[in-house]
Amino acid sequence: MNILPVLKDRIGFGADYNPEQWSPEVWREDVRLMREAGVSVVTLGIFSWASVEPAPGSYDFGWLDEVMDLLGEAGIAVSLATGTASPPAWLSRLHPGTLPVNRDGVRLSPGSRQHYCPSSPVYREAAAGLAQRMGERYGTHPALALWHVGNEYGCHVQECYCDVSADDFRRWLRERHGDLDGLNAAWSTTFWSQRVTDWAEVLPPRTAPTLRNPAQELDYRRFSSDALLACYRAERSVLRELTPDVPVTTNIMGMWEPVADYASWAPDFDLVALDLYPEPKDPAAAVDAAFFHDQMRSLGGGRPYLMMETATSAISYRPPNRPKRPGLNRLWSHQAVARGADAVMYFQWRASLGGAEKFHSAVVSHGGPHDRIFREAAALGAELGGLDGVAGTRVPAEVAVVFDHANWWALELDARPAELRVPERVRAHYAPLWHENVTVDVVPPAADLSSYKLVIVPNLYLCDDAAAEGLRRYVEDGGHLLMSFFSGIADACDRIRPGGHPGAFRDLLGLRVEEFWPLSDGERLGLSTGGGADLWADHIVPEGAAVLAAYTDGPLAGLPAVTRHAYGRGSATYLGTRPGEHVMRDLVRDPLRLAGVEPVLPGLPAGVEAVRRGGHVFLLNHNDHPVRAAGAELAPLDVAVVALGEAE
Ligand code: GAL
Numbered sequence: 001m002n003i004l005p006v007l008k009d010r011i012g013f014g015a016d017y018n019p020e021q022w023s024p025e026v027w028r029e030d031v032r033l034m035r036e037a038g039v040s041v042v043t044l045g046i047f048s049w050a051s052v053e054p055a056p057g058s059y060d061f062g063w064l065d066e067v068m069d070l071l072g073e074a075g076i077a078v079s080l081a082t083g084t085a086s087p088p089a090w091l092s093r094l095h096p097g098t099l100p101v102n103r104d105g106v107r108l109s110p111g112s113r114q115h116y117c118p119s120s121p122v123y124r125e126a127a128a129g130l131a132q133r134m135g136e137r138y139g140t141h142p143a144l145a146l147w148h149v150g151n152e153y154g155c156h157v158q159e160c161y162c163d164v165s166a167d168d169f170r171r172w173l174r175e176r177h178g179d180l181d182g183l184n185a186a187w188s189t190t191f192w193s194q195r196v197t198d199w200a201e202v203l204p205p206r207t208a209p210t211l212r213n214p215a216q217e218l219d220y221r222r223f224s225s226d227a228l229l230a231c232y233r234a235e236r237s238v239l240r241e242l243t244p245d246v247p248v249t250t251n252i253m254g255m256w257e258p259v260a261d262y263a264s265w266a267p268d269f270d271l272v273a274l275d276l277y278p279e280p281k282d283p284a285a286a287v288d289a290a291f292f293h294d295q296m297r298s299l300g301g302g303r304p305y306l307m308m309e310t311a312t313s314a315i316s317y318r319p320p321n322r323p324k325r326p327g328l329n330r331l332w333s334h335q336a337v338a339r340g341a342d343a344v345m346y347f348q349w350r351a352s353l354g355g356a357e358k359f360h361s362a363v364v365s366h367g368g369p370h371d372r373i374f375r376e377a378a379a380l381g382a383e384l385g386g387l388d389g390v391a392g393t394r395v396p397a398e399v400a401v402v403f404d405h406a407n408w409w410a411l412e413l414d415a416r417p418a419e420l421r422v423p424e425r426v427r428a429h430y431a432p433l434w435h436e437n438v439t440v441d442v443v444p445p446a447a448d449l450s451s452y453k454l455v456i457v458p459n460l461y462l463c464d465d466a467a468a469e470g471l472r473r474y475v476e477d478g479g480h481l482l483m484s485f486f487s488g489i490a491d492a493c494d495r496i497r498p499g500g501h502p503g504a505f506r507d508l509l510g511l512r513v514e515e516f517w518p519l520s521d522g523e524r525l526g527l528s529t530g531g532g533a534d535l536w537a538d539h540i541v542p543e544g545a546a547v548l549a550a551y552t553d554g555p556l557a558g559l560p561a562v563t564r565h566a567y568g569r570g571s572a573t574y575l576g577t578r579p580g581e582h583v584m585r586d587l588v589r590d591p592l593r594l595a596g597v598e599p600v601l602p603g604l605p606a607g608v609e610a611v612r613r614g615g616h617v618f619l620l621n622h623n624d625h626p627v628r629a630a631g632a633e634l635a636p637l638d639v640a641v642v643a644l645g646e647a648e
Contacts, residue, residue, distance in 0.1 A: 119165045302395070428458070
């Protein structure tokens with residue numbers, strides 16, 4: 001059964017539908033074409049606030065009633081947006097305080113989208129009011145299948161620095177740290193005379209002469225994530241009250257931007273919805289995309305999710321707007337389904353004639369439904385709609401990659417020993433697993449790890465005590481761990497754990513890091529196992545760990561670079577540096593072997609991705625040449641969905 005029950009046992013197929021941009025004649029044509037293309041679900045009216053509530057408290061539902069009816073009559077399920085992502089011009093005019101303020105104190109203007117301060121009570125009330133009206137109007141409409149609250153929270157405005165936000169921040173800090181003594185301790189304010197003695201002195205991290213207090217920065221990211229979540233929750237609770245049986249979600253972004261702490265949001269989603277825009281020009285796009293799919297599935301506790309937005313072809317804001325070559329949309333859409341998506345949907349159904357995104361691809365292009373994009377989409381709609389026994393099934397994983405937003409925020413703050421970028425760090429650990437065709441879950445540090453054979457921890461600089469203890473116990477109980485440098489250094493307030501690095505994991509890893517030796521651009525150290533490493537080198541002093549590789553040159557020549565510690569019934573492998581890509585693949589293969597993890601299928605040609613979902617194996621040929629894989633002949637960019645047991 002599909003995670004969206006109305007879709008039954010079919011994989012959903014559809015798009016964002018923005019009928020307010022079109023005439024009623026076009027709506028009829030749209031619904032006809034949707035049926036032709038196999039569309040089973042649309043997400044409707046995301047930016048319709050100004051059309052539904054053209055003046056404060058005055059509503060125009062006529063057009064939306066008609067569209068809902070048209071879709072319902074055609075058997076197309078509606079994921080109905082509350083429409084609150086882009087406030088109407090009148091809200092900004094009447095309540096300029098709802099507009100967000102940036103770090104430099106500049107109040108942003110309307111004229112784009114998402115121009116609201118997440119802490120603004122006026123915005124929250126107006127948005128919840130609209131959600132209430134939508135709920136009252138459409139709560140019992142037969143086409144309604146899902147509520148889509150807001151849109152991509154934090155996509156453009158992740159933080160607001162206005163006075164209202166400052167007050168909200170103080171309230172949040174009181175909850176987290178109690179009194180001012182607690183706050184001063186958490187923020188290490190004895191440094192640079194930053195002690196505060198009155199809550200009025202506590203501010204957002206606005207533009208300042210030089211480096212700001214890192215704990216203040218970190219708390220502001222946490223607070224801002226919670227402020228956005230509060231906006232979502234305000235609307236969700238209105239809808240839950242009115243329509244307890246209709247699931248509620250918002251679409252979150254699969255991209256390398258640390259927008260919000262989605263792991264803390266996940267319990268508020270009835271189902272997870274992903275927006276994903278892999279770059280057609282990027283040869284490694286499929287690897288990143290796979291990571292985001294795994295992350296979404298994991299956010300939902302392994303349940304299927306919806307890919308609520310992706311592009312049929314070109315993406316408008318990344319010039320040159322290169323189209324997807326024939327077959328690529330089919331391949332990447334199947335990748336989503338392989339990794340747990342129960343629906344594939346596009347932004348947007350019909351390409352806009354005006355506005356900022358008119359050069360973004362759609363299912364129906366400017367020229368109408370006679371082009372390759374529509375033909376390919378319609379063929380795909382039929383193909384996905386015909387996939388039997390896939391919707392609702394799960395994707396098994398024996399390996400977990402630990403991923404944490406607080407760590408991401410903290411690791412990328414200023415004045416670290418080297419500029420480490422979380423996207424690069426996560427990719428470096430994830431890509432070898434992808435190439436090995438080992439499926440992984442993406443879990444927060446404090447997750448229950450007991451079901452995994454191997455846990456991979458890329459650069460977990462910031463780690464609270466509970467997570468450190470969870471990882472220790474996991475290995476003690478027989479788990480295998482692979483951890484990279486600069487992990488376990490700071491506590492949740494970004495304070496160093498004293499007594500020798502890495503404070504949280506010294507016993508577990510059986511070593512001490514005496515000093516960090518970040519490397520200059522272009523500087524490269526040899527490794528005794530062959531190959532080289534760059535970016536960073538730990539000066540490791542083993543305290544029980546065995547040396548797997550040593551540096552062969554440079555300031556740390558002869559000292560350990562990679563170690564392994566037998567701990568309890570398990571093992572902890574440690575990488576004190578950044579090995580080159582091929583060495584990294586070997587270094588990941590080794591603990592995979594140790595932990596007894598097998599690929600989905602052995603011996604596949606390079607560039608073929610295999611994922612098991614329920615009773616099927618998906619084979620995805622990312623190559624521009626044909627391959628034979630597991631008994632299937634795959635043309636370039638081709639896909640095969642094979643019943644388990646039939647794959648050789
Ligand atoms: C998403 C957004 C859509 C559209 C799309 C393409 O971020 O939710 O409304 O803008 O990107 O750029």
